[in-house]
Amino acid sequence: MLVTSDLREREETASARWSRFHPIVTGEDYLDSLRNRDIDLYLFGELVENPVDHPIIRPSMNALKATYDLATEDPELATAESPLIGRRVNRFLHLVESAQDIVMKNRMQRRLGQITGTCFQRCAGLDTISVLHSITYEIDQKHGTSYHDRYIEFMKLAQANNIIIGAGMTDPKGDRSKRPSEQDDPDLFMHVTRRTDTGLYVTGAKAHMTGGFNSHWICVMPTMNLSETDRDYAVVGLVPADAAGLTYIYGRQSCDMRAMESGDVDKGNAKFGGQEALVVFDNVFIPWEHVLMDGEYEFAQEMVARFTAYHRASYVCKTGLGDVLIGAAATVAEYNGVENASHIKDKLVEMTHLNETIYSSAIASSYEAKPLASGIYMNDAMLANVCKQNVTRFPYELSRLAQDIAGGLMVTLPSQQDFENEVTGPLLKKYLKGRSNVPVEHRARLLRLIENMTLGRNAVGYLTESMHGAGSPQAQRIHIHRIMNIEKKKGYAKGLAGVSAHASAEKK
Numbered sequence: 001m002l003v004t005s006d007l008r009e010r011e012e013t014a015s016a017r018w019s020r021f022h023p024i025v026t027g028e029d030y031l032d033s034l035r036n037r038d039i040d041l042y043l044f045g046e047l048v049e050n051p052v053d054h055p056i057i058r059p060s061m062n063a064l065k066a067t068y069d070l071a072t073e074d075p076e077l078a079t080a081e082s083p084l085i086g087r088r089v090n091r092f093l094h095l096v097e098s099a100q101d102i103v104m105k106n107r108m109q110r111r112l113g114q115i116t117g118t119c120f121q122r123c124a125g126l127d128t129i130s131v132l133h134s135i136t137y138e139i140d141q142k143h144g145t146s147y148h149d150r151y152i153e154f155m156k157l158a159q160a161n162n163i164i165i166g167a168g169m170t171d172p173k174g175d176r177s178k179r180p181s182e183q184d185d186p187d188l189f190m191h192v193t194r195r196t197d198t199g200l201y202v203t204g205a206k207a208h209m210t211g212g213f214n215s216h217w218i219c220v221m222p223t224m225n226l227s228e229t230d231r232d233y234a235v236v237g238l239v240p241a242d243a244a245g246l247t248y249i250y251g252r253q254s255c256d257m258r259a260m261e262s263g264d265v266d267k268g269n270a271k272f273g274g275q276e277a278l279v280v281f282d283n284v285f286i287p288w289e290h291v292l293m294d295g296e297y298e299f300a301q302e303m304v305a306r307f308t309a310y311h312r313a314s315y316v317c318k319t320g321l322g323d324v325l326i327g328a329a330a331t332v333a334e335y336n337g338v339e340n341a342s343h344i345k346d347k348l349v350e351m352t353h354l355n356e357t358i359y360s361s362a363i364a365s366s367y368e369a370k371p372l373a374s375g376i377y378m379n380d381a382m383l384a385n386v387c388k389q390n391v392t393r394f395p396y397e398l399s400r401l402a403q404d405i406a407g408g409l410m411v412t413l414p415s416q417q418d419f420e421n422e423v424t425g426p427l428l429k430k431y432l433k434g435r436s437n438v439p440v441e442h443r444a445r446l447l448r449l450i451e452n453m454t455l456g457r458n459a460v461g462y463l464t465e466s467m468h469g470a471g472s473p474q475a476q477r478i479h480i481h482r483i484m485n486i487e488k489k490k491g492y493a494k495g496l497a498g499v500s501a502h503a504s505a506e507k508k
């Protein structure tokens with residue numbers, strides 16, 4: 001049990017926190033920034049000594065590194081001019097000032113999906129900084145607080161240092177039928193445990209945190225609407241990833257142990273992977289400069305709604321993964337000698353149709369963006385929710401079609417070691433041959449990629465994250481129901497049908 005004097009040691013100032021960060025320019029700088037951090041990270045029941053070179057963890061860092069590499073290789077797509085610091089910044093830290101900015105964000109997300117074939121983990125942070133712009137502004141307007149200025153100061157440093165911000169929204173939530181303040185264990189939702197002259201302390205956990213360990217800062221924020229009794233749960237704060245009191249517990253992914261094996265074929269996508277972690281906060285200190293909500297519970301619901309409007313359209317990234325999967329299915333069809341069969345062509349068309357349907361709802365949502373009171377733009381919430389609802393379904397159908405085209409070998413293929421064995425290798429190369437001019441290894445690599453995306457490590461990002469990330473399917477349906485304006489639609493119908501309010505009242 002920590003006593004008050006131990007806790008005081010955690011009362012680090014905002015400037016001391018920032019002094020630990022060095023500006024990142026290249027992807028290699030990013031990897032270096034993750035070395036030698038004093039952080040408790042557990043995987044398989046043990047503290048990880050060197051996470052950056054750990055074979056299970058490194059692919060997730062490579063995926064984030066790609067967001068830095070793309071900024072160097074294609075600055076038009078992956079950087080933007082920031083009026084905050086007067087120079088170009090990584091688009092993942094840019095405050096969206098127009099509909100075109102959000103459209104460019106979507107294009108960049110699709111491109112990164114094509115490059116990595118997985119979740120590159122940086123979108124939730126981008127959508128967090130977008131929502132904080134308007135929410136801090138509106139809280140200040142109502143309560144005379146100074147959250148917005150604090151936020152702007154943070155963002156200037158975030159942009160100048162080119163850091164990664166992780167989004168800590170989802171609490172473990174315990175009994176889903178109870179509000180935060182009704183739970184038997186108060187820590188099942190993050191809450192303030194004490195306040196001092198210099199800041200406040202929070203305890204709780206953030207679940208499923210994408211790229212949690214790969215981030216430099218974590219923004220904690222409420223996960224649902226809150227009432228007056230939940231006031232201590234209405235907290236938004238910015239926490240360095242190595243703050244005292246944090247423990248990271250790494251999430252397992254199906255087939256993750258393949259990363260520990262020699263050879264790269266069976267990994268399917270040896271270079272890139274996603275990452276989720278349970279991040280536990282035990283009395284973590286946040287200086288006032290980094291507190292952006294403290295008790296203004298009435299803003300929690302709108303904050304979640306705006307975050308999800310941004311984030312549900314960010315699932316456009318899955319169309320980049322869809323492009324990879326369609327390409328893999330088409331290539332395997334060629335290797336198997338069936339590319340001209342009409343049903344194969346039709347299945348590839350169907351996959352493309354589903355993928356572009358996701359893209360069209362996301363990009364339409366972004367083109368329909370409007371400015372909020374603070375001046376930042378927000379994409380259309382209805383179309384964003386439709387996009388995410390599509391994403392909860394279509395990647396599953398795309399995966400089904402890819403598995404259909406791939407054939408059963410995708411799940412019965414022997415290991416790379418068997419291909420290399422002097423007895424079994426020649427047998428496999430003889431009996432697993434497809435088209436004669438295609439090396440068997442190429443066929444195996446494509447099949448493993450489809451396995452990786454639809455059943456293996458990257459199915460976490462392509463399928464289950466598509467289902468639950470940014471809210472489970474029902475959350476979108478609730479939102480759509482809330483804003484679908486059914487009365488207006490009834491009015492159109494009644495008008496055309498010649499049913500006036502008076503006439504319908506008479507009938508009663």
Ligand SMILES: Cc1cc2nc3c(=O)[nH]c(=O)nc-3n(C[C@H](O)[C@H](O)[C@H](O)COP(=O)(O)OP(=O)(O)OC[C@H]3O[C@@H](n4cnc5c(N)ncnc54)[C@H](O)[C@@H]3O)c2cc1C
Pocket residue numbers: 124167168169170171172173176177206207208209210211276460461464465468469470471472473474475
């Ligand atoms: C791969 C992945 C990455 C993620 N990344 C992040 C991240 O970076 N940051 C972050 O903050 N979160 C992240 N999330 C969390 C995500 O937002 C949640 O998974 C999602 O909100 C669902 O919450 P849950 O997982 O606790 O499921 P649950 O809330 O347990 O939902 C399970 C089912 O129960 C239903 N349900 C839940 N509550 C109720 C209720 N009160 N009444 C009726 N039905 C209910 C749901 O609709 C769903 O069908 C991620 C999730 C995944 C899977």
